[in-house]
Amino acid sequence: LLTAARTQYKPQHKDKEPEFVSLSEELQATNPICDHAWRIWEREIRSMDKANVHLPLIQQWGACLFIAGMELDGLSLTFTQFLKVVGLSVKQFISLVRKMDVNVDTISPKVNIALKRLENKYDVTLALYQRFVKTELWESSWTMFLLAKGTFLQMEDDLVIAFQLLLCVLEFFTKRFAPSLLLSPYKSAVSSSTLSPPTRTSRRNQGKAKTRPPEMDVQLLETLCKESDCSVDEVKNVYQMTFCAFLDSVGLSGLQGLPPLETLSKQYEELYHKNKDFDARLFLVDDETLSPSKTESEMTPRKNLSGDDVAIPVPQTPIRAAMNSIQQLRVDLTSASDQPSSNLLVYYKNCTVDPSEEIRKRVEELGQVFVERFAQAVGQHCEGLGRKRFNLGAQLYYKVMESMLKSEEKRLSVQNFSKLLNNAAFHTSLLACALEVVMATYVGNSLKSGGFGRSSGSSDSVETDLCFPWILDVFQLPAFDFYKVIESFIKAEPTLKHDMMKHLEQCEHVIMESLAWKTDSPLFDLLKQSREEGPGEQAEPPATLNQPLHHNHTAADLYLSPVRPSRQPPATESEPPAPGTKALRSNSLSLFYKKLYRMAYLRLKTLFSHLLTSHPELEPIIWTLLQHTLQNEYELMRDRHLDQLIMSAMYAICKVKNVDLRFKTIVTVYKEMPNTNQETFKRVLIREGQYDSIIVFYNLVFMQKLKTNILQYSSPRPPPLSPIPRIPCSPYKNSPLRVPGSNNVYVSPLKSSRMSPVVMTPRSRILISIGESFGVSDEKFQKINEMVSSTDWSLKRSLDGGSAPKPLKRLRFDMDGQDEADGSKSSGESTLIQKLAEMSKFPAGFMCVCYLNCELDFLESQRYSNHHTSSCLCRVFFFFFFF
8 A cells, every 4th residue: 555655646746856755655644734744845955055954855944844734734643743853843843844934934824823832732742740859750640641631621731720631640549559669758647548459359349430520639639739829729629620630531520549650641641642743651761752951850950069058049840830820829919808998998889889789790700701711721520729719810900999089089188089999990891900910920921822813823721821812802801901001010019029020011912912803893993083182182193102100190191081170180080071171082092092192102113223223313213214104004903913003114115215125124134123913914904804914914005005204204304203203111120139149230132133233225216115026926026016007096986896805814024135234243242341341441549330231222122132141242231439
């Protein structure tokens, strides 16, 4: 059969390398996958920089076949089998595939999501195994855990729940060993109620005997939890609801002794081949396909070679860090209740309309919705865990609410907060924010991995990602309403950790960049009112950009506006505006635009610093175009992303100013920045229901809408420049950090220029993107040129029944073969060394303050900051005292 298959296989692939065809056969790739993989290799990988990818051809070809197989849903082998053929580990393979994304379009969103999930699952499983090996238990226990995790947890990359399940498995096996075989503290923890040896039962009666759930050794389980700083109540819940259900499903509920390894391995083998991912049993044999990027020695304490008794800091393991964060949250909420306190009840009674019953009903209803959606995402036997997490969120909700009201009472000397406490949007947002803090503490301070447009390319019918903005979807809460509570929440909760404040700030950024611009967002209603009512209800005017941004807004200011004159001081319970008052302004809209402008400018400035440092005069012009777009053409933001407008504005001004900057260069730099997602430039809304690359968006939408305004910047009398926003210190973070172990050195992250300035060359002033095709041929480019050139063409044509351009699957750049500017190394290191050497010249007896400025650009937003030591420069302050 194999010979016949090869005879049928080879004639179709005469144009390919024989070794490539042989590899395709070994990986059991179908003909369509083989053809697609060869196209990827021919068009994008063969000509790429060899310094970027220097691995053998078989590994590069293997990556191409993997990409093609994922895109066409045709992979036959498991991921582990695939890795063994190409000779790479999980981390090496994922790194290779990402390096091969040199032309920006090699990896589709679908492949990127699959890679991200594999990587997350590997990282979680590795962390769990590193904790497991310390128990020195048998292979059976690890195999049972993998089987339970893969069978009953839909979200296998949830580190906390998976670890709680691992503790249940350890309890199940440990209590079945004789106490004499156990080490302390487990030896003493095994209680006298440990299962006794099984009694003989006739084979006739064995089938009739009823199975009963295994008895939990509470003392042993508490010891296991104490050793890991894990919540005993939560682990008990996982044991009773999830682990017992698993044992029943695999026929081990009534087992008295140790389960046979053969049975567990057979069942896991079936699961592993069904999922087609990596075989986690290979951790037990140190298989090279699962070798981590860091050695195990880096994860364990090291001896102090100096002989001193100084403790050497050891990096926390992921599990220990997660448990510490959860424990700290529980400590902070020790005195809080999941019911209103007596002080809150007094505030309720002081209201004109008592909100008590409505608040109670709302919390109860939202709690039921939360638990149901949590179980759908994590596993149907995890309702109890969902209830416990909601109760923690309710505790934080009531605690912060009381803190807010006390602060308002002190500020205003009033006790009647009827309007605020009867505002449903305020309560839903506050509860959602409290739950987001809880969820981020458990699942890590991360945003949804799919980013903007995350739903595309994913075929999953059930949401299995609890990261923000999951909670908004659960409560059907508009992101614009959620944004209003973030700043007040942080101010009202002094025990909030710094990393959690940063997480909420990132949530705010995601809302401002995309979520608040969804079609059904109330933001558009406010903007529409500002157009209809004139200067009264307007977005923040540009004249205020160079004024300080004051962070003195309260929840009432934002949730009860627009109800007060803009020139009067804010009040929690506002009276109707005085007769004749015209200038009413929405505080929520005004603050939103203030923050939006500052965030947009910081992102533009960061991207500009990597691309156009030789043309500093262009920065204010690009900013003026961007600010004009956000203020007057805000419909371009509908269902789109702020970064799409930033890149388009930069490209447009460079075109009109004859600066040679290609979209490929912009996108290449953009995609290397942290917290960016490839779908931002690969999948941009063109018209209703149709998406394409950012080049198509620029040519067919952005440039068409702003053509007149863009061309004004090439005229002798260009438009006046918008003021540069005054960037304040973030209210969510502190000043530069002190270097550990030193009292006089402070460091703040800084971006270094990774690319040389773009060289200006004579080019046409037409605004359309030229020389950058984005399909398999130049025909699509010609069609778009024809559409743009046609005087009858309009985006509104689709409403009249005209055909829309076919969405492009690929994003292609620079097919004209023009060279790009060469990169250059930063001289920051040599400057630093030179300055340090000069410091020795200062005489003793003076205080020396040395300020080293290495491309100073201390940004408020950390969105584009790279925290890796190898790729950032620092602002360093040295304070030397000589006496």
